[in-house]
Amino acid sequence: MMIGVAVILSxxxxxxxxxxxxxxxxYKEQSENNRVRVVYIQPPRGLVFDRHGELLANNVxxxxxxxxxxDISDKNSVLNxxxxxxxxxxxxxxxxxxxxxxxxxxxxxxxxxxxxxxxVTLIESHRLDLAGTLIExxxxxxxxxxxxxxxxxxxxxxxxxxxxxxxxxxDVLPGTSVGQSGIEKTYDPYVRGDVGEKIxxxxxxxxxxxxxxxxxxxxxxxxxxxIDLNLQKVAEEALGKDAGxxxxxxxxxxxxxxxxxxxxxxxxxxxxxxxxxxxxALSSDPGHPxxxxxxxxxxxxxxxxxxxxxxxxxxxxxxxxxxxxxxTGGLYFGRRLYRDxxxxxxxxxxxxxxxxxxxxxxxYEVGRRVGIDxxxxxxxxxxxxxxxGIELTSEKSGVIPSTQWKTRVKGxxxxxxxxxxxxxxxGFVTVTPIQLAEVIGTVAMSGVRYQPHLIxxxxxxxxxxxxxxxxxxxxxxxxSKKTFTVIRKALAGVVSEPHGTGAAAQSKFVxxxxxxxxxxxVETRPGVLTKSLPKKLQDHAWFVAFAPVEDPQIAVVVLIxxxxxxxxxxxxxxxxxxxxxxxxxxxxxxxxx
Amino acid sequence: MIxxxxxxxxxxxxxxxxxxxxxxxVLSIYTVTYAVSSKGHLPMYxxxxxxxxxxxxxxxxxxxxxxxxxxxxxxxxxAACVILLVLVILFGRTGMGARRWLSLGLFDLQPSEWVKxxxxxxxxxxxxxxxxxxxxxxxxxxxxxxxxxxxxxxxxKQPDLGTALVLVFIPGVLVSLIGLRSKTVGISILVSLxxxxxxxxxxxxxxxxxxxxxLVAFINPAIDxxxxxxxxxxxxxxxxxxxxxxxxxWGGTQSQLKFLPEGHTDFIFSVFAEExxxxxxxxxxxxxxxLIWWGIDVAYKAKDHLGVLLAVGVVSILVxxxxxxxxxxxxIAPVVGVPLPLMSYGGNSILTTMAGLGLLLNxxxxxxxxxx
Numbered sequence: 022m023m024i025g026v027a028v029i030l031s032x033x034x035x036x037x038x039x040x041x042x043x044x045x046x047x048y049k050e051q052s053e054n055n056r057v058r059v060v061y062i063q064p065p066r067g068l069v070f071d072r073h074g075e076l077l078a079n080n081v082x083x084x085x086x087x088x089x090x091x092d093i094s095d096k097n098s099v100l101n102x103x104x105x106x107x108x109x110x111x112x113x114x115x116x117x118x119x120x121x122x123x124x125x126x127x128x129x130x131x132x133x134x135x136x137x138x139x140x141v142t143l144i145e146s147h148r149l150d151l152a153g154t155l156i157e158x159x160x161x162x163x164x165x166x167x168x169x170x171x172x173x174x175x176x177x178x179x180x181x182x183x184x185x186x187x188x189x190x191x192d193v194l195p196g197t198s199v200g201q202s203g204i205e206k207t208y209d210p211y212v213r214g215d216v217g218e219k220i221x222x223x224x225x226x227x228x229x230x231x232x233x234x235x236x237x238x239x240x241x242x243x244x245x246x247x248i249d250l251n252l253q254k255v256a257e258e259a260l261g262k263d264a265g266x267x268x269x270x271x272x273x274x275x276x277x278x279x280x281x282x283x284x285x286x287x288x289x290x291x292x293x294x295x296x297x298x299x300x301x302a303l304s305s306d307p308g309h310p311x312x313x314x315x316x317x318x319x320x321x322x323x324x325x326x327x328x329x330x331x332x333x334x335x336x337x338x339x340x341x342x343x344x345x346x347x348x349t350g351g352l353y354f355g356r357r358l359y360r361d362x363x364x365x366x367x368x369x370x371x372x373x374x375x376x377x378x379x380x381x382x383x384x385y386e387v388g389r390r391v392g393i394d395x396x397x398x399x400x401x402x403x404x405x406x407x408x409x410g411i412e413l414t415s416e417k418s419g420v421i422p423s424t425q426w427k428t429r430v431k432g433x434x435x436x437x438x439x440x441x442x443x444x445x446x447x448g449f450v451t452v453t454p455i456q457l458a459e460v461i462g463t464v465a466m467s468g469v470r471y472q473p474h475l476i477x478x479x480x481x482x483x484x485x486x487x488x489x490x491x492x493x494x495x496x497x498x499x500x501s502k503k504t505f506t507v508i509r510k511a512l513a514g515v516v517s518e519p520h521g522t523g524a525a526a527q528s529k530f531v532x533x534x535x536x537x538x539x540x541x542x543v544e545t546r547p548g549v550l551t552k553s554l555p556k557k558l559q560d561h562a563w564f565v566a567f568a569p570v571e572d573p574q575i576a577v578v579v580l581i582x583x584x585x586x587x588x589x590x591x592x593x594x595x596x597x598x599x600x601x602x603x604x605x606x607x608x609x610x611x612x613x614x
Numbered sequence: 615m616i617x618x619x620x621x622x623x624x625x626x627x628x629x630x631x632x633x634x635x636x637x638x639x640v641l642s643i644y645t646v647t648y649a650v651s652s653k654g655h656l657p658m659y660x661x662x663x664x665x666x667x668x669x670x671x672x673x674x675x676x677x678x679x680x681x682x683x684x685x686x687x688x689x690x691x692x693a694a695c696v697i698l699l700v701l702v703i704l705f706g707r708t709g710m711g712a713r714r715w716l717s718l719g720l721f722d723l724q725p726s727e728w729v730k731x732x733x734x735x736x737x738x739x740x741x742x743x744x745x746x747x748x749x750x751x752x753x754x755x756x757x758x759x760x761x762x763x764x765x766x767x768x769x770x771k772q773p774d775l776g777t778a779l780v781l782v783f784i785p786g787v788l789v790s791l792i793g794l795r796s797k798t799v800g801i802s803i804l805v806s807l808x809x810x811x812x813x814x815x816x817x818x819x820x821x822x823x824x825x826x827x828x829l830v831a832f833i834n835p836a837i838d839x840x841x842x843x844x845x846x847x848x849x850x851x852x853x854x855x856x857x858x859x860x861x862x863x864w865g866g867t868q869s870q871l872k873f874l875p876e877g878h879t880d881f882i883f884s885v886f887a888e889e890x891x892x893x894x895x896x897x898x899x900x901x902x903x904x905l906i907w908w909g910i911d912v913a914y915k916a917k918d919h920l921g922v923l924l925a926v927g928v929v930s931i932l933v934x935x936x937x938x939x940x941x942x943x944x945x946i947a948p949v950v951g952v953p954l955p956l957m958s959y960g961g962n963s964i965l966t967t968m969a970g971l972g973l974l975l976n977x978x979x980x981x982x983x984x985x986x
Contacts (some may be wrong), residue, residue, distance in 0.1 A: 022913075022926070026906050029937050030899050036944040037899075040854040041892040048854025056867045090693065226873040 027080045028477030031049045043340040045214055057233065058223050059133050060129075061194055064214030067241030069174065069204070071250040072276075073311035076165060078174060078288075083161030084136040086128035086144070086154065090118055092226065093153035102150050107140045109133060113296060120182065129155055131179060131196055133380065134293045152226065162198070162205075162292045168285040170253050172313035173246075173277070173413065173475055175203020176288035201291075203285035203313075204475055207412040211479055228467050228576035238568040245478040245487075255601040256281040262563035265562075266314035267453045272462030272567065272576045274492030275471030277411070278602060280455075316409075316416045319451040320580060321536030323587065324379045324522075326510060328464060330388050331372060333399040335504045339390035342507050347370040347573040352441070359385050359441050362539070376511035379522045379537060381445050388444025393435060396443065397423035402498040403460045405452055410495070411473045419456055422449035447541055458578040461536075461565040464512070466575035467505040468498040509534055518590075523564060526592035531603050532570040535595065537587035538563030559583040564591035568599045575602050625978075628908045631901050632971060636666050638898065639957030642885045646869050646877040647959075658878060658959055665961040669968035675833065676972025680980060684973075685920060698725035704881045712772050712822065726777040727962035729765045731969060734784055736761050741792050741836070742919035749793035752801055755870035760783050770820040772849040775951035780934055787930040788923055822848040845881070848874045849943045853887040853895075860891030878959040880951050884944045902936055905971075912978045921977040928970040 040048060049215070057611035067493040086103075093099050096118075096403030104111045108130065118130055141156055162177045178201045180193055193199060195217055217238030222230045256267040256279040269279040286303060290598070295303075304311060312318065334340045350366035352359045361367065363468030367374070375383035388396065400406060405459035406421030420426075421561075424435040424442060442448030452514040455473060472493040480487045486592045514521040521538040567576040577595045582589035644659040646806040676684075698716065702725055702744035706713040737758050743915060744754055764782045766900070816827070852868035855861070869877040877885045887895050908928055911963035932955055939954040941947030953963040 022929075023907070024911055026903070026933055028930075030903050030906075031942065032946075033937070033940050034896065034899050036941075036946050037853065037887065037892055037895045040850060040944060041856055041887070041895070042858060044854055045857040048851050049857065052855035052868050052873075055848075055873045056871050077719045138916060222867075223871070225875075348871065418878065 038180050041224055043296070049460050056222050058229075059223050060219040060221060060245070061196070062217035062219055062235075062238045063198065064175065064216060064238030066198070066205075066214060067482065069212075070243065070245045071248055072246060072278075072479045073249065074245070075250040077170065077250065078162060078164045079245065080104045080160035080162040082158050083134055084138075084141050085131055085157050085159050085161075086133040087157060088093075088114075088118060088132050088141075089153050089155060090130050090474050091153075091201045099151055102147060103144075103154070106143045106147060107133070107136070109173070110296070113534050114386040115569075119310070121227075121601070125287070128195060131294065135161060138468045164255075164288045164292075166250075167289060168287050169257060170248060170385070171203075171285040171288050172282045173203050173248070173280045175205035175207075175288075176201055176291040177237045177611055178292060179294065181251045198292075201287075202311075202412075202414070204246070204412060206414055208244055208479070210475065212241040212244060213481065214482075215239040238279075238549065243480040244476060245408040247271075247278065247475055247477045248280065249278050249602070250366070252546070252598060252602050255279075256594070257283070258599050259579075259597045260581075262583060263590075264314070265307060265579070265584065265591075266318065267580075267594060267598060268454050268458040268578045269602065270458045270462050270473055270576050272465040272473075272573050275462075275495075276477065276492075277473055277475050278575060279598060280313075280315050280356060280475075282318075283312040284308040284484050286310045288354070291409070303363060308320075313413065314580065314582075316411060316413050318419050318580070318582075319419050320561050320563075320582075321448075321450055321455055321540040322362075322446035322452045322457060322476060323540035323561070323563055324381075324446060325457055325536050325538035325587075326444075326450060326452075327376060327379065327384050328460060328512075328536055328565075329403055329405070330384050330391070330396060330401050330444050330463075331376060331496065331508055332403075332500055332504060333391045333396050334387040335372070336399065337391050337395055339373065340387045341562045342372045345371050346375070346383045348375075351384045352382050354385070354389070355404040355438050356442055356593075359438075360534040367596045373511045373514060376536065377514040377518050377521050384444045385441045389437070393440045393443060394423050394425075396440070397421050399498065399500075401494065403463055404462065404496065407454050409453075409455050409459055409473050411455060412475050413417065416455075417453050419452040420449055446538060454578045454580045456578055457563070457565050461567050461578065462506060462573075462576035464500055464508055465534075465567040465576055467502055469498055470493060470496045470498065491602065509567075509570060512536055512567070516566075520577050522588040523566075523592045524568060525588055526564065526596045528596050528600055530600060531568050533566050533568040533596065533599055534570045535564055535566030535592065537592060539587050540566070542583065556583050559585055561589070562589070562591040564595045566592075566599060568593045568603060575599055625908065626747075628905070628975075630833045635898070635905070635956040639882065639954075639959075640666070640883050640884065642889070642957065643878045644957050645863050645866070645889065649940045657747060658705050661961075662959055662964070665964040668961070669964045672965050673968040673975075674973040676969045677962070677979065678977040681924060681973060681976045682920065685735055685739045685924075688732065688739055691732045692736050695725055695729045696764060696768065698723070699729065702726075703768065703771055706772070713775060714772050714774055721961060724960075725963035726769050728773065728968045729769065730780050730784065730931055731928075731966060731973075733762060733765060733781060733787075734924065734931070736922035737785055737788055738920055738927060741788055742923055744792060747761065752797070755789070755802070758789070761785075770817065773820050773822060773825065775821065775825055776938065776950045776952075779938070779950065780931060780952075783934050784927055784930060789862060789926060791923065791926055835872050841970050844874055846942070846945050846948050847882055849884040850945045852881075852884040853944060856888040856891045856894075858892045859892055860887070860889050863889055865889060879953060880939065880958065881943055882959070883940050883954050886957070887943070905931060906936075909974050912974045912981075915981050916977050917981045919921070921980070925974055925977050928974055931970065933969075 068076060068450055070076055100114050103109050114132055117132055141215060144151060164174060173582060177198045180197050180199045197216060199211035199213060215238060219232060220234040220237045221232050224230055224511040252269060256269060260267055260281050260283045264283055266282040270277050273445040288324045301369050319357055337493045347369045348361055348367040367378050370380045370383045374572050400421045406419055408416040427433055429446060439448050443450050459470060472495045476490055478487050478489045513532060515521040516533045516535050518524045523535045525534050526535050540563060542560060543558050562581040563581045565575045565586050577598050579595045581590045640659050640662050643662055647658040702713060702716055705716040707717050707722060714726060715724050740758055744750060761783055762785050766778055769777045769781060794795050848868060852874045866885060868874045868888055869885040874881055874884055909925060909929040913922050913929060916922045916925050935952050938947050938950055938952050944947050953960055955967045
């Protein structure tokens with residue numbers, strides 16, 4: 022009997038030895054895992070300023086509601102209580118908890134952002150029925166001017182499971198707010214900051230017992246944009262209620278001075294967690310407010326493309342500036358009549374007057390002489406048919422057709438008649454407004470093409486050092502200075518001469534050179550005025566401009582969707598932007614700081 | 615007034631061992647419950663001290679009255695206990711899914727704690743009159759089987775799995791001590807095998823779902839760490855994380871932060887092991903070993919069959935509880951709710967254990983007495 026007892030007690034002792042000594046460190050770790058929780062502290066994102074240091078986006082405290090799945094004993098009652106108290110949708114809460122299934126159950130799941138003080142009070146006063154809920158004051162992105170520059174600023178939102186999978190996001194924790202669009206997205210690694218940690222001890226119920234260690238978050242770096250707040254405001258006002266876009270660029274370095282796209286969204290709204298219904302409403306809005314028309318809208322360039330055709334024609338010497346081509350209101354090619362926009366024609370035209378009056382027949386003819394492939398070559402040198410590489414995601418490339426392109430994409434040979442359509446920026450040719458801004462800027466700079474960009478400088482929060490971004494030359498259009506001079510002179514004529522199509526852009530203070538464009542959305546039968554068509558079938562109005570003509574400082578592109586004649590609707594906003602900019606000589610960020 | 619034999623047989627070291635274990639128990643209860651605010655109630659460790667004081671009284675009472683005298687009254691105690699068990703089923707207080715207690719105002723009586731001693735007495739009395747030369751015959755097993763069966767069914771009804779197992783364990787030990795005829799063994803095995811499915815059915819259906827879960831969880835605790843296996847897993851973590859020297863008093867994170875449930879009752883060993891480490895466990899097990907050694911010594915030196923059977927019975931109950939309780943906390947026995955004798959919080963457990971120990975002293979004291 023003694024032996025039996027001794028055996029039993031030794032067995033217990035051996036087991037204790039096994040657990041406490043052999044596997045002691047393992048269980049030590051397990052017990053630490055039990056009691057220690059890491060609560061992540063969201064860092065404030067870096068501030069966003071304009072080029073003069075005007076604040077565009079900062080952070081405001083927001084009360085966010087979290088649920089900790091592991092600490093909820095009765096999920097139903099907690100969710101019902103929340104639904105009752107602050108009118109949250111039960112199904113949506115369930116979905117949020119479910120969507121985080123793959124994560125550890127003690128990681129808080131964000132249920133609602135931006136609780137009102139009233140809601141905070143309600144929840145706090147029902148604390149006992151709501152075990153497992155947590156209200157964290159966290160920095161919330163705040164865009165001071167609402168919809169202003171929404172597309173280039175972008176918005177932030179909780180990182181999605183798909184984004185977590187992407188490479189480069191390995192250090193981002195679930196639940197972190199990251200840039201979802203615009204420069205918020207492109208420069209997210211700089212602006213995001215580093216998540217801090219609060220290491221706490223919890224009891225079995227999940228209540229915080231004490232704080233063991235705090236590692237404060239490091240806020241993100243500040244960003245200075247190239248845009249000018251005032252100019253941006255003026256551009257957006259000039260755009261008004263029309264769907265369209267205005268891009269202003271400094272041709273000397275590629276800095277985007279203003280980029281407006283209408284309709285826009287409110288990034289403050291998008292940076293809060295939207296309900297599925299709200300999101301659907303936004304993304305299915307017929308006005309496409311989420312689309313940045315400046316970089317994502319692809320339109321036929323219309324007559325603005327004549328800049329490219331002129332360049333090609335002069336450079337290939339298929340025409341001299343002085344050669345006259347008679348415009349009789351149309352050109353027969355093959356079995357088809359290619360009409361001029363002006364019934365009856367412009368009469369004899371040289372290059373200058375053809376640009377000034379935007380004679381289609383002249384360009385049909387020189388386009389025909391140059392041929393589509395040589396045209397495409399120059400267009401490509403101008404940066405068309407490819408993304409500009411601006412720091413915004415999902416940029417479109419537009420289309421510059423060539424014989425090769427036609428066989429590759431359409432599986433058909435190139436028909437010579439299609440060259441004529443291309444010569445006046447119709448047919449297969451499409452461009453984005455930002456590309457046209459580059460074209461007009463390159464013309465202004467006699468062929469030197471700079472990378473369009475939105476970031477002027479980044480200030481490292483930790484070191485306070487300012488990193489400026491020097492201009493990057495991305496290419497040259499290899500043409501003689503003389504060619505550019507001829508074209509620029511014609512562009513000045515478009516605005517200043519009596520028959521110029523861009524007379525509406527004429528300014529009292531500054532010499533402006535520009536080109537109008539009226540891009541057909543549908544081909545109309547002769548004699549049918551597009552103005553009588555429904556709005557969505559009316560032509561797009563373009564105006565591309567630079568100023569001052571003698572010493573170009575700014576290039577502007579205006580596109581008004583279904584705006585009719587470029588000279589009428591698109592030229593005045595361009596003038597307003599140019600006048601505002603050249604009348605403005607406030608110091609810039611590097612001089613200021 | 616005090617019996618001289620009492621003083622002669624009074625082994626000083628034995629009482630020191632008992633008091634040491636009791637103190638360690640109170641200390642552990644104190645560290646896990648000191649923070650619990652119990653408005654208008656005495657703190658648990660104070661209550662436990664009161665029980666220990668009462669336990670000492672019971673201890674001396676159990677030692678003073680001749681165990682033959684007690685045995686003569688055992689049928690009466692048995693009847694009383696069975697009636698109480700019936701009352702429990704009818705009017706008992708429910709706690710943790712089981713109906714085990716009779717509320718008596720100041721004190722909740724737990725008849726199932728007492729029925730073990732009573733059954734031990736009636737069995738010992740019956741078996742002590744049977745021959746040990748040839749072993750028990752089959753008919754001689756029927757009476758003890760009935761003695762056990764009635765309270766066993768009542769206890770299963772509560773349900774109280776721990777007590778039920780003890781009620782099966784006691785006759786097992788006692789009968790094996792007396793010996794069985796080979797024919798009896800054979801038939802018993804045959805009958806048991808045939809009856810097993812029915813008994814299992816009754817046993818399994820008597821269990822509450824949580825008890826079944828505990829058995830399932832014992833087989834595989836990893837199935838569901840937050841559910842069935844939670845107690846077992848947290849207990850292993852508590853003990854294992856204690857390491858060699860332990861985390862110190864109040865230093866046990868598992869018990870202090872309530873990851874370990876029932877830290878002051880069934881899982882008090884885990885609390886102790888987390889705070890005192892392997893070193894403490896070793897000392898505690900040695901203390902228990904000394905106690906059992908002393909008990910076995912009493913059994914060896916007892917002067918008659920009744921004394922031997924009673925002493926062996928008490929020691930068996932002690933060993934059974936130790937093995938099942940500590941085995942449970944160490945994850946080598948299923949989670950069966952039995953207290954750790956002398957350490958777990960609870961009046962019934964303290965009083966019955968002290969009564970049992972008193973009985974051992976009783977038997978030791980009377981070892982030289984002539985049969986009367």
